[in-house]
Amino acid sequence: MGRVVTPRAEDFPRWYQDVIAKAQLADNGPVRGTMVIRPTGYALWERMQAELDARIKATGAQNAYFPLFIPESYLTREAEHVEGFSPELAVVTHGGGKKLAEPVVVRPTSETIIGESMAKWIGSYRDLPMLLNQWANVVRWELRPRIFLRTSEFLWQEGHTAHADAADARAYARRILHEVYEDFMVNVLAIPVVVGRKTARERFAGATDTYPLEAMMGDGKALQMGTSHELGQNFARAFDITYSDSAKGVSHAWTTSWGVTTRMIGGVIMVHGDDDGLRIPPLLAPVQAYVMVVKDGEGVLPAAATLRDALRDAGVRVALDDRVDTAFGRRAVDAELKGYPVRVEVGPRDLAQGTVTLVRRVDGSKTPVAVDAVVDAVVRALAEDQQALYAQALKARTDRTVEVATLGEALEAAATGWARVPWAAVGAAGEAEANNQGVTVRCLVRPDGAVPDSEDEPDLVAILSRAY
Amino acid sequence: MGRVVTPRAEDFPRWYQDVIAKAQLADNGPVRGTMVIRPTGYALWERMQAELDARIKATGAQNAYFPLFIPESYLTREAEHVEGFSPELAVVTHGGGKKLAEPVVVRPTSETIIGESMAKWIGSYRDLPMLLNQWANVVRWELRPRIFLRTSEFLWQEGHTAHADAADARAYARRILHEVYEDFMVNVLAIPVVVGRKTARERFAGATDTYPLEAMMGDGKALQMGTSHELGQNFARAFDITYSDSAKGVSHAWTTSWGVTTRMIGGVIMVHGDDDGLRIPPLLAPVQAYVMVVKDGEGVLPAAATLRDALRDAGVRVALDDRVDTAFGRRAVDAELKGYPVRVEVGPRDLAQGTVTLVRRVDGSKTPVAVDAVVDAVVRALAEDQQALYAQALKARTDRTVEVATLGEALEAAATGWARVPWAAVGAAGEAEANNQGVTVRCLVRPDGAVPDSEDEPDLVAILSRAY
Ligand SMILES: [Zn+2]
Ligand SMILES: [Zn+2]
Numbered sequence: 001m002g003r004v005v006t007p008r009a010e011d012f013p014r015w016y017q018d019v020i021a022k023a024q025l026a027d028n029g030p031v032r033g034t035m036v037i038r039p040t041g042y043a044l045w046e047r048m049q050a051e052l053d054a055r056i057k058a059t060g061a062q063n064a065y066f067p068l069f070i071p072e073s074y075l076t077r078e079a080e081h082v083e084g085f086s087p088e089l090a091v092v093t094h095g096g097g098k099k100l101a102e103p104v105v106v107r108p109t110s111e112t113i114i115g116e117s118m119a120k121w122i123g124s125y126r127d128l129p130m131l132l133n134q135w136a137n138v139v140r141w142e143l144r145p146r147i148f149l150r151t152s153e154f155l156w157q158e159g160h161t162a163h164a165d166a167a168d169a170r171a172y173a174r175r176i177l178h179e180v181y182e183d184f185m186v187n188v189l190a191i192p193v194v195v196g197r198k199t200a201r202e203r204f205a206g207a208t209d210t211y212p213l214e215a216m217m218g219d220g221k222a223l224q225m226g227t228s229h230e231l232g233q234n235f236a237r238a239f240d241i242t243y244s245d246s247a248k249g250v251s252h253a254w255t256t257s258w259g260v261t262t263r264m265i266g267g268v269i270m271v272h273g274d275d276d277g278l279r280i281p282p283l284l285a286p287v288q289a290y291v292m293v294v295k296d297g298e299g300v301l302p303a304a305a306t307l308r309d310a311l312r313d314a315g316v317r318v319a320l321d322d323r324v325d326t327a328f329g330r331r332a333v334d335a336e337l338k339g340y341p342v343r344v345e346v347g348p349r350d351l352a353q354g355t356v357t358l359v360r361r362v363d364g365s366k367t368p369v370a371v372d373a374v375v376d377a378v379v380r381a382l383a384e385d386q387q388a389l390y391a392q393a394l395k396a397r398t399d400r401t402v403e404v405a406t407l408g409e410a411l412e413a414a415a416t417g418w419a420r421v422p423w424a425a426v427g428a429a430g431e432a433e434a435n436n437q438g439v440t441v442r443c444l445v446r447p448d449g450a451v452p453d454s455e456d457e458p459d460l461v462a463i464l465s466r467a468y
Numbered sequence: 469m470g471r472v473v474t475p476r477a478e479d480f481p482r483w484y485q486d487v488i489a490k491a492q493l494a495d496n497g498p499v500r501g502t503m504v505i506r507p508t509g510y511a512l513w514e515r516m517q518a519e520l521d522a523r524i525k526a527t528g529a530q531n532a533y534f535p536l537f538i539p540e541s542y543l544t545r546e547a548e549h550v551e552g553f554s555p556e557l558a559v560v561t562h563g564g565g566k567k568l569a570e571p572v573v574v575r576p577t578s579e580t581i582i583g584e585s586m587a588k589w590i591g592s593y594r595d596l597p598m599l600l601n602q603w604a605n606v607v608r609w610e611l612r613p614r615i616f617l618r619t620s621e622f623l624w625q626e627g628h629t630a631h632a633d634a635a636d637a638r639a640y641a642r643r644i645l646h647e648v649y650e651d652f653m654v655n656v657l658a659i660p661v662v663v664g665r666k667t668a669r670e671r672f673a674g675a676t677d678t679y680p681l682e683a684m685m686g687d688g689k690a691l692q693m694g695t696s697h698e699l700g701q702n703f704a705r706a707f708d709i710t711y712s713d714s715a716k717g718v719s720h721a722w723t724t725s726w727g728v729t730t731r732m733i734g735g736v737i738m739v740h741g742d743d744d745g746l747r748i749p750p751l752l753a754p755v756q757a758y759v760m761v762v763k764d765g766e767g768v769l770p771a772a773a774t775l776r777d778a779l780r781d782a783g784v785r786v787a788l789d790d791r792v793d794t795a796f797g798r799r800a801v802d803a804e805l806k807g808y809p810v811r812v813e814v815g816p817r818d819l820a821q822g823t824v825t826l827v828r829r830v831d832g833s834k835t836p837v838a839v840d841a842v843v844d845a846v847v848r849a850l851a852e853d854q855q856a857l858y859a860q861a862l863k864a865r866t867d868r869t870v871e872v873a874t875l876g877e878a879l880e881a882a883a884t885g886w887a888r889v890p891w892a893a894v895g896a897a898g899e900a901e902a903n904n905q906g907v908t909v910r911c912l913v914r915p916d917g918a919v920p921d922s923e924d925e926p927d928l929v930a931i932l933s934r935a936y
Contacts (some may be wrong), residue, residue, distance in 0.1 A: 027585065030542070031572050034535035036585055039600070042532045064510045067502035068536075068574075068605055068621050069558075074498070090537075091562040092574065095620075096609035097555040104499050106536075106560065106574070117495065117504055126794070132507070137536055137605065141564035152563075153536050326594070 004333055007275045012219040017147075019269055023278050023337045026147050033145035033152030037262070040338060043286035044265050045155065049135065051188050051284075052157060052260065055180040059172070061131035061159060066113045068137075069104040074112040088140035090152075106139040111257060114160045115239035122253065125164055125245040129172065133159040148266035149223070149468050156261035162241055162253040169230055169254035170209075174451070176258045177211050177228040185225055189264070190281035190390040191215050191271050192397055193225060194463060196443025197452045201431055207257075208232035211451060214442045214463065216397040217270035220417040222442045222465040225267050226260035266468070271393050278339030279361050281389050282382035286317060289378050290340040292331060293322045297348025304346040307356070307374055311344075314375045316382070336361065342381050344374060362388050407433065410464045414439040423460040439464050472801055475743045480687040485615075487737055491746050491805045494615050501613035501620030505730070508806060511754035512733050513623065517603065519656050519752075520625060520728065523648040527640070529599035529627060534581045536605075537572040542580040556608035558620075574607040579725060582628045583707035590721065593632055593713040597640065601627045616734035617691070617936050624729035630709055630721040637698055637722035638677075642919070644726045645679045645696040653693055657732070658749035658858040659683045659739050660865055661693060662931060664911025665920045669899055675725075676700035679919060682910045682931065684865040685738035688885040690910045690935040693735050694728035734936070739861050746807030747829050749857050750850040754785060757846050758808040760799060761790045765816025772814040775824070775842055779812075782843045784850070804829065810849050812842060830856050875901065878932045882907040891928040907932050 005018035020026055025041035028034070037045065053063075069092065090106040093099060107113065114132060122130055135157050142152045159176060163169040177195060185193045198210035207229040214222050236242070236252040244250050272279040282288050289311050293304045301322055311318040319340075321331055335343055343359040350356055355368040358377055362385040369377045400417030404410050407430040410419035414434075423444055426434070431441050442463045444452055452460055473486035488494055493509035496502070505513065521531075537560065558574040561567060575581070582600060590598055603625050610620045627644060631637040645663060653661045666678040675697040682690050704710070704720040712718045740747040750756050757779050761772045769790055779786040787808075789799055803811055811827040818824055823836040826845055830853040837845045868885030872878050875898040878887035882902075891912055894902070899909050910931045914920055920928055 027588075029535035029537070030539050030581065030584065031535060031537040034537055036535065036581075037533040039530035039532045043530070045533070046531060062507035062511070063514060064507045065505040065513070065623065067497035067499060067504065068607065069497070069499040069502055071498050087565040089563070089565075090560045092558045093561045094559040094571075095557070096611060097557075103562075113498065113504075116498065120495075126791075139536065143564060155533065323594075 004337060005275065005277060008218055008273075013146075015273075015275070016266075016270060019273055019277055019337070020147055023339070025265070025269075025278075028147065031152070033142040035147050035151050035153070037155075041265060044268065044280070044284065045262060047284050047286055048184075048188075048264060049157070051184055052180065053135075055184060056133050056157070056159065056176075059131065059175055059180065060129075061133045061161070063133050063135065065136070066107075066110045066117065066134060068107055070107050070110075070113050072103050072105055074116065075105060088142075090139045090141055107136075108138055108140045109259075110134060110136065110138075110158055111160065111235070112239070115235060115241060115255075118160070118162050118253075118255075119239050119241045122162060122241060122243050125243050128162060128164045128243055128253065129168060130162045131159075131172070132161065133157060146266075146468075148269070149263050151262075154262045156259050158259045159257060161256045162236065163255070164243065164245070164251075164253065166232070166254050169256050173209070173211065173228045173230045173256040173258065176256075177213070177451070181213050181226045181228065181258075181260060185213060185215070185264075186390070188281065188283045189268055189271075190283070190386055190393060191225070191267060192390065192394045194443060194445060194449075195451055196445040196463070197455065198227075198443055199428075199431060199441050199455055199462075201428065201435075202441060204229050206231055206234050208234065212443050215267055215271060216393075216400065216418060216465075217267070217468065218273065218396070219270070220400045220466075222418065222440075222463075222467040223263070223267050223270065224442070224467065225264055226258070228258035229256060231255045231257060272389055273339075276364075277337035279389065280339040280341060282341040282386045285339075285341050287319045287338075287340050288317045288382055289319075289342050289344060290335050291318060291320045291344045291346065292328070292335065293320075293324055294328050294345050294347030296324045297351070300346055300348050300351055303351055303371070307344060307346065307371070310375050311378060314379060316375075316378060341385055342378055344378065360385060362392075410434070410462075411437055411439055414464050414466055417465070418442075419464045420461050421464060423455070423462040426462050426464070434464055438466055440467055442467060472805060473743065473745060476686055476741075481614075483741075483743075484734075484738060487741055487745055487805070488615055491807070493733070493737075493746075496613075496615065497621075499620070501610040503615050503619050503621070505623075509733060512736065512748070512752065513730060515752050515754055516652075516656075516732060517625070519652055520648065521603075523652060524601050524625070524627065524644075527599065527643055527648065528597075529601045529629070531601050531603065533604070534575075534578045534585065534602060536575055538575050538578075538581050540571050540573050542584065543573060556610075558607045558609055575604070576606055576608045577727075578602060578604065578606075578626055579628060579703070580707070583703055583709060583723075586628070586630050586721075586723075587707050587709045590630060590709060590711050593711050596630060596632045596711055596721065597636060598630045599627075599640070600629065601625060614734075614936075616737070617731050619730075622730045624727050626727040627725060629724045630704065631723070632711065632713070632719075632721065634700070634722050637724050641677070641679065641696045641698045641724040641726065644724075645681070645919070649681050649694045649696065649726075649728060653681060653683070653732075654858070656749065656751045657736055657739075658751070658854055658861065659693070659735060660858065660862045662911060662913060662917075663919055664913040664931070665923065666695075666911060667896075667899060667909050667923055667930075669896065669903075670909060672697050674699055674702050676702065680911050683735055683739060684861075684868065684886060684933075685735070685936065686741065686864070687738070688868045688934075690886065690908075690931075690933040691731070691735050691738065692910070692935070693732055694726070696726035697724060699723045699725060740857055741807075744832075745805035747857065748807040748809060750809040750854045753807075753809050755787045755806075755808050756785045756850055757787075757810050757812060758803050759786060759788045759812045759814065760796070760803065761788075761792055762796050762813050762815030764792045765819070768814055768816050768819060771819055771839070775812060775814065775839070778843050779846060782847060784843075784846060809853055810846055812846065828853060830860075878902070878930075879905055879907055882932050882934055885933070886910075887932045888929050889932060891923070891930040894930050894932070902932055906934055908935055910935060
C-alpha cells in the first residue's frame with residue numbers, strides 16, 4: 001500500500017494533521033482557531049457523549065442548558081478566576097443592530113452563570129446535593145490552534161455540583177473522576193490514564209483540589225484527557241450559594257466542577273493511530289464491522305447484505321460498502337484510514353469456496369472465515385482487539401516512562417517520554433525550573449498509584465513530561 | 469386544590485409564564501432574551517432530540533458540527549438571505565484581548581458555513597446526495613422575548629442537504645416533512661399539525677418552497693412547529709456548490725434545509741397544559757410513571773421501591789418520590805404541575821388492603837388498583853392517554869376552526885381561532901390586508917389536505933390565524 005500519510009517517526013505533528021484530513025475527521029473553520037467536525041469525526045463525539053452521559057446520569061446528575069452569553073460583570077466577580085481567562089474571551093459588543101449598553105462575553109465556561117442560578121435555586125439542605133451537567137460549546141480565543149487539541153471553540157461536558165459539606169463534595173468529585181472518566185477512558189477509549197493530583201501551580205484557578213487524568217500520546221508527550229475539581233467554598237462565597245439547616249443555620253455550600261472535551265478525539269488519534277491512519281477501539285467505534293463488496297459477481301451483493309444483517313442482529317455496529325464502481329484498493333485504503341476495527345471482505349472468488357476475508361485493523365491480519373462463522377469471528381475479534389489496543393498503549397507508555405531520582409534526570413527523560421521522580425526532589429522551585437524548559441509536572445500520585453489528598457503527603461511521586 | 473397558576477381563561481400569556489416558572493422548566497437568563505433551561509425542561513428537549521435524531525438518521529443523514537463563529541462576509545454573499553437576519557445578528561468585535569481585524573457573527577443559522585463546506589466536499593455525482601444535520605445553539609437578537617417561543621439564543625436541529633436534481637431535493641424535503649417532523653409531532657408530541665405550503669410572502673428568504681407544520685395553541689393562535697425548505701439552485705449558486713457528471717458536465721446542486729427548535733417545548737405546554745399545569749404526552753415524558761410514597765408506614769417504602777422496579781422492568785420510565793418529610797399535598801401539586809402522565813400513590817391504608825391509587829393526569833381520575841395489577845394498568849393508561857391527548861387537541865382545533873368564504877369572515881374568525889378560506893378569495897392583496905390586522909396566512913393546503921406543489925394550483929385552501 002502506498003504512503004498515504006506522513007510516517008509518525010518522520011514528523012508526528014504532520015502525521016496528526018494528515019490523519020485528520022485523510023480520514024475526513026475535521027477541517028479548519030473560516031474563523032481562525034475554529035473547526036468543522038465532519039461526520040466521521042462527529043460520530044466519535046456522539047459515541048463519547050452517549051457513553052459518558054449514561055455514566056454521568058448514573059451518579060444522579062441531571063442535564064440542563066445555560067446561556068451562551070454571560071454579562072461581563074459576572075467574570076469580574078471572582079477575580080482569581082477571570083485572570084485565568086480574560087485574554088481568551090470573545091466579546092459581543094453589537095446586537096439587534098446597535099451597540100450594547102453592556103458588552104456580553106461568549107462563555108469560556110458556564111461556571112459563573114451556573115453559580116448564579118444555583119444561588120437562586122438552593123434554599124435548604126433538602127436541595128443538596130444539586131448535581132448539574134451541561135453539554136455545550138465554549139469559546140477560548142486560541143492563538144496557536146491545533147484541531148481537537150486547542151481550538152477557539154470546542155465542545156464539552158461541564159458538570160457543576162453543590163454539596164452540604166466538604167466530605168460529600170470530595171466523594172462526588174472523586175466518583176466522577178473514577179466511575180465516569182477513568183472507567184470510560186480505560187474501558188471504552190482503551191487509553192491507560194494516570195489519575196492524580198495537580199500541584200498548586202497547575203491547579204485550576206479557584207479550585208482547592210484538581211484531579212487530572214493524564215495519557216501518553218504516540219510521541220511520548222502527555223495529554224490531559226479530563227479533570228475533576230473541588231472548589232471548596234471559594235466559589236460558593238463569590239456567588240453566594242448558601243443553604244439553611246435548622247441545626248447549623250445558614251452555610252455556604254461546597255462545590256465541584258468537572259469536564260471533558262472534544263480534545264479526547266485528539267487523544268484517541270495520537271494514542272492508537274499508526275502509519276496507515278486511525279485505529280478506533282471497538283467499544284468506541286461508530287462502525288465496528290465494515291462489510292465490503294470486493295467486486296460484483298454471482299450472489300456477492302446479496303451475500304454481503306445478509307452478513308450485514310446478521311452482524312447487526314448480533315448487536316454489532318455495521319456498515320455495508322457496496323460501491324463497486326469505485327476501485328476496491330482505494331476503498332480499502334480509506335477503510336484503513338478511518339480505522340474500522342474489522343473489515344469483512346466479500347468477493348466472488350472466496351464466496352465460491354464459502355468463505356470471506358476477515359481483516360483486523362489492530363494488526364492488519366487477514367484470515368479466511370467460513371460464511372456461517374463470520375458473526376462469531378467478528379464478535380471475538382472485537383473483544384480481543386479492544387484489549388489489544390489497551391495493552392499496546394500501556395506497553396508504549398511503560399517503555400517510555402523512566403523512574404529517576406533527580407530533577408536533572410527527569411528533565412532529560414522528558415525529552416522523549418515521561419519521568420517518575422520523587423516530588424520531594426522537585427518541589428515548587430524545581431517545578432518552575434522544569435517549566436522554563438517546556439516540561440510540566442503532569443500530576444502527583446502516591447507510591448501505590450492512588451490519588452493524594454494533599455501535595456504535602458510524604459513519598460509522593462511526580463510525573464514530569466512535555467505536554468499538549 | 470388551591471390555585472397555583474393563573475387560569476388560562478383569565479390570562480393565557482400569564483398562565484404560560486406561571487407554568488414555566490412553577491414546573492421549573494426554565495428561567496430568564498441574565499442577558500435579555502436568553503434562557504436557562506432547567507433540568508425538568510431540558511429532559512423534554514433530550515427526549516425530543518432522541519426521537520428526532522433516530523428518525524433523521526433513518527433518512528440517511530449524518531450529524532456534523534460547524535463553527536459558532538461566521539465571518540461577516542459570508543452573510544453578505546447571499547444578499548436576499550442577509551436582509552432577513554441582519555438586525556438579529558450578535559457581532560463579536562473583540563477576541564484574544566484585542567479588536568478583531570474582521571468582526572465575526574454568532575451564527576443565526578449555519579446555512580452559509582455549511583454551504584461553504586459542501587462546495588469543498590462535493591466533487592462528482594458520487595458525493596450526492598450529501599445529507600447533513602447539526603444539533604446546535606443559534607442566536608437571533610430578540611427584542612420581545614418569550615421563553616421557548618422567541619429567545620435570543622435557542623437550541624435547534626438544522627438539516628442541510630445537496631442533491632443532483634430538483635426531483636430528488638423535493639422528495640427529500642418532503643420525506644423530512646412527513647416521515648420525521650409530522651410523524652414525531654403527531655405520534656410523540658400528540659399534537660395535530662397542518663402540513664402545508666407557505667405563500668411567497670411568508671416563505672423563507674432564498675427558498676423556492678417552504679413547507680411548515682402549523683399547530684393550534686390553547687388560545688386559538690397558531691404556532692409554526694417546524695419547517696422544511698427547498699432552496700432550488702439559489703443557494704448552490706451563491707456558494708458555488710457544483711458537481712460533475714460525465715454526461716452533463718458540471719452542474720449546480722439542488723439544496724434543502726429544515727429545522728425544529730426548542731420552541732416545540734412551548735408548543736407542548738400551550739397545546740396540552742391545563743389550569744393545574746403541564747400535561748406531558750406519555751411517549752414524550754421523561755418520567756411516565758411517578759411512584760409516590762404518601763406517608764411512611766409498615767412496608768410502604770419497600771412496596772413503592774418494588775413497584776418502581778417492576779415498572780422499570782416493563783420498560784416504563786419511572787421515578788420514585790419517597791420524600792416523606794415533605795407534605796404529600798405539596799408533592800402532589802408539584803407532580804400535577806410537572807405533568808407526569810400517571811402517578812402511583814402508595815400509602816399505608818391502601819396498602820393494608822392490597823391496593824394503591826392510580827392517578828391519571830389527563831383527566832385527574834383516581835382509581836384503586838390491586839398491587840399486582842399496577843404494571844398492566846399503568847401500561848394501558850399510558851397508551852390510552854397518549855391517544856386521549858391527541859384527540860382532545862384535535863377536538864379543540866376543530867371546534868375553533870371555521871370554514872368561510874370571504875376575507876372579511878376569515879379575519880373575524882381569526883380573532884378566536886383559525887379560518888379556512890379559499891385562497892382565491894384572499895390572494896396577495898388580501899394577505900397584505902390581513903397582515904395589517906395581525907393575521908397571517910399560516911399555509912396553503914389542497915382541498916384534500918395534501919401539500920400543494922405551487923400556490924397557483926386551483927382550489928387551494930388558506931388557513932388564516934393570529935400566530936406566535
Ligand atoms: Zn472559579
Ligand atoms: Zn439562503
